[in-house]
Amino acid sequence: MKKLNKSSYDSILSRKNEIMKKSVGVDYSQYEYEGIGFDYESMMNASGYELGEIKKIQKETGVGTTPLIELKNINALIKKYSEKGKGARIFVKDEEKNPSGSFKDRRASVSVYKAKEMGYKGVIAATSGNYGAAVASQAAKRGLKSIIVQETYDSKGIGQPEILEKTRACEAYGAEVVQLSVGPELFYYFLILLEETGYFNASLYTPYGINGVETLGWEIATQSKELLGKYPDVVVSTHAGGGITTGTARGLKKAGALNTRVYGASVDLTGLHMASDNDFNRKSFTTGHTGFGIPFATFPDRSDVPRNAARVLRYMDKYLLVTQGEVFYVTEMLANIEGMLRGPAGNTSLAAAFALAREMNEDKIIVVNETEYTGAGKLPSAQLTFAKENGIEIKRGNPIDEIPGKNIIIPENPSQIIYKDYPMVNLKKSYLKQILKSTKKENLTENDFDYLIEELKSNMIEIKALLNEEEN
Amino acid sequence: MSAKKNDWVQIYFVALKPEERASNIPEDTKKVPLEIKIKGFLQNDFAEIGDEVEIKTTAGRKVSGKMIAVNPIYDHNFGKPIDELLHIGNELREEGEKIE
Numbered sequence: 001m002k003k004l005n006k007s008s009y010d011s012i013l014s015r016k017n018e019i020m021k022k023s024v025g026v027d028y029s030q031y032e033y034e035g036i037g038f039d040y041e042s043m044m045n046a047s048g049y050e051l052g053e054i055k056k057i058q059k060e061t062g063v064g065t066t067p068l069i070e071l072k073n074i075n076a077l078i079k080k081y082s083e084k085g086k087g088a089r090i091f092v093k094d095e096e097k098n099p100s101g102s103f104k105d106r107r108a109s110v111s112v113y114k115a116k117e118m119g120y121k122g123v124i125a126a127t128s129g130n131y132g133a134a135v136a137s138q139a140a141k142r143g144l145k146s147i148i149v150q151e152t153y154d155s156k157g158i159g160q161p162e163i164l165e166k167t168r169a170c171e172a173y174g175a176e177v178v179q180l181s182v183g184p185e186l187f188y189y190f191l192i193l194l195e196e197t198g199y200f201n202a203s204l205y206t207p208y209g210i211n212g213v214e215t216l217g218w219e220i221a222t223q224s225k226e227l228l229g230k231y232p233d234v235v236v237s238t239h240a241g242g243g244i245t246t247g248t249a250r251g252l253k254k255a256g257a258l259n260t261r262v263y264g265a266s267v268d269l270t271g272l273h274m275a276s277d278n279d280f281n282r283k284s285f286t287t288g289h290t291g292f293g294i295p296f297a298t299f300p301d302r303s304d305v306p307r308n309a310a311r312v313l314r315y316m317d318k319y320l321l322v323t324q325g326e327v328f329y330v331t332e333m334l335a336n337i338e339g340m341l342r343g344p345a346g347n348t349s350l351a352a353a354f355a356l357a358r359e360m361n362e363d364k365i366i367v368v369n370e371t372e373y374t375g376a377g378k379l380p381s382a383q384l385t386f387a388k389e390n391g392i393e394i395k396r397g398n399p400i401d402e403i404p405g406k407n408i409i410i411p412e413n414p415s416q417i418i419y420k421d422y423p424m425v426n427l428k429k430s431y432l433k434q435i436l437k438s439t440k441k442e443n444l445t446e447n448d449f450d451y452l453i454e455e456l457k458s459n460m461i462e463i464k465a466l467l468n469e470e471e472n
Numbered sequence: 473m474s475a476k477k478n479d480w481v482q483i484y485f486v487a488l489k490p491e492e493r494a495s496n497i498p499e500d501t502k503k504v505p506l507e508i509k510i511k512g513f514l515q516n517d518f519a520e521i522g523d524e525v526e527i528k529t530t531a532g533r534k535v536s537g538k539m540i541a542v543n544p545i546y547d548h549n550f551g552k553p554i555d556e557l558l559h560i561g562n563e564l565r566e567e568g569e570k571i572e
Contacts, residue, residue, distance in 0.1 A: 009492065077567060122531060145531045155504035164548040171511070176529040180487070181507040185494050189487055189508065197533065277501040329560060336561035337568060377548035385551030394556050410556045413563070 012191050020306060023194045023201035025118055028306040036439045037451025038307055040314075044250075046207045047110060051218060051254055054211055057113045061141045063105045064215050066097040068223040068367070073337040078357045081415050088233070088360035090353050092368045093220055096342055099141075100169070101373025103216055103244060104134035108202060110212040112138035115200035122146060122199040126190045126304060128163045129240075129287045129345075130372055135202050136173035146170075147199065149190050152179040154280045161386050162286045162345075165377030182280045187304060205303040205310055210247045217251020220367050221260070231257035232367040236356065238348040239264030239319070240292040242300060242310035248369050249315035261317045265352035266293035267345075268321040268420065269404045281390050282405040284324050284383040288345040293319075298430040299438070313424075313431060313456050320352040320419040323399040325409040327351045328380040329417065344380055346372035355419045384408065428456045429466050436470075474520045475542040481519075482511045482544045483527055483537030510535055511544065 012019075021027060031043040049057065058064040071090045079087040098105035108131065115123050122145030125135045132148035139146035148170045152159045159167075159179075170177045178193070180186050194201055203209065217235075224232045235252065237245040249262045267289040272279040274291040283289070297316070300308035330351040331344040343350075349368045357366055376382060384394055393407040398416050402409040411417055432452070435441075441448070444467075452463050475481050488506040512527030512535065519525045519539050526536045 009488065073568060077564065080567065080570075147529075147531050147533075153507070153509070155507075157507075159548070161548040161551075164546070168546045168548070171530075174530055176531040176533065177511070179509040181504070183493065183497055183501050183506050185488055185497075185506050189506075197531070273498050275501055276498040277504055328557065332557055332560040333564055337564050376546075376550050379550055380557055381554050382549065382551035384554045384557065394554065396556055410560070414567070 088357040088364035095370040100133040100137035102130035108134035110208040111202040120200035123202040133169040136175035146175040161377035210309040213247020214251035217248040221255030221257040236349040242312040299434040322351040342371040482541040485537035
């Protein structure tokens, strides 16, 4: 095992593409074409598995086919707090029922299957979230080794309780866990591990990972049709890296739910820097927040593979922000009146859905596409105890006054749960700025525009207008 | 505390010194090293906390570093009861009774 230092750091970076190619089983260069774009749909077929085969792969390891449950008591509360004729019904896809306790099993299942099929001895993933346990669990089922690389501690050696829980879960499934202090250089250690072990890169952002989530969208569409005689009007999806939203939206389309709108939801952590050692333990959510949600929406190729398969701006119709306090409140609500102890990060979309349902007509259906397992380290009590120890003020009040890193405000009543509608146009503008900067392109060709229209779910007029604004 | 061969231990090493860190990171992060902790089975016959040792991880990798813990505990927990959360259940149940 080589130790990392500045020279190995530079040299490993220079071999990045070569290492990736060997470890990920996808030759990304074949999907590139002239200009800024690439052939996304062809890349998405890189796994070579149709939806039917993916269902079969997932069935083998007990992944998927989770229940779609109406939150009847919460829906009654929504009705009470809505004007006459308003108050859509919320259904939740109970993804906690997957083997390691989250939808991430869908994402891991195809990657690990592919790794096994291609003869890799093990898999590696860089993740501080539920995905680590999912990869470790799927690897255990398929008889492969696993290594999970996590950003865990600040420079005082204090670990975020939610991440410490995920360390425990990964180790329980037999994974080696590499715990790092704060910083994006985690990626370079990840590359070193790939090179040293020759394992498969079970990245969150390969086509396999996203193909695996398409079954979630497909199940939502078909279960909703069976249960209610129609597809959902809206699916609300917690948005961080973009995988669940992209995969769900693609699956809905494949099932024929072409008119279902897909809304992303994130916890608003504006003001906290994700690579800051000081800010690391001042947040009570380690995922599902704007610190991932905005950068991954506007610059998806920032991920650990050359082309990210999770591209939310292709699919997201609205982007809703909620506060930490609101998510803790609905987490208590879900446990106390629905008897479902889940989350909290996975309940971000439920908080947004609650506020949204009050505005929508009573005949409308909203599906929240996930729940996640909870327990030590993750529970609101664990997170808020930790927050208090870190000097964060916790109080009841109007969550609109919450300042991330300073306080967490738990609503006093359900009417205080509201969402902030983050303008999609700002995300699109920021996307265009990033792509022009990273490709250093000045004159866009017709090909480039066609690509941008797909990428931003947009049209020529809007894109030209946004580019003009950018120039001025 | 000491450990013998094949005990489950945790090691620590500095992966990047502050001056070796990436340029595009916040100032507070740049001031501190990038640190790594890994657990595995001790390969040395005997070691004390603070000794440079070698471990074999569950994935079979051999890694060396300073031994910082023997049989390290999982000490994250369920937290203390939080007053700001404790009342929510009854508040919402009462709302429900009013609905019926």
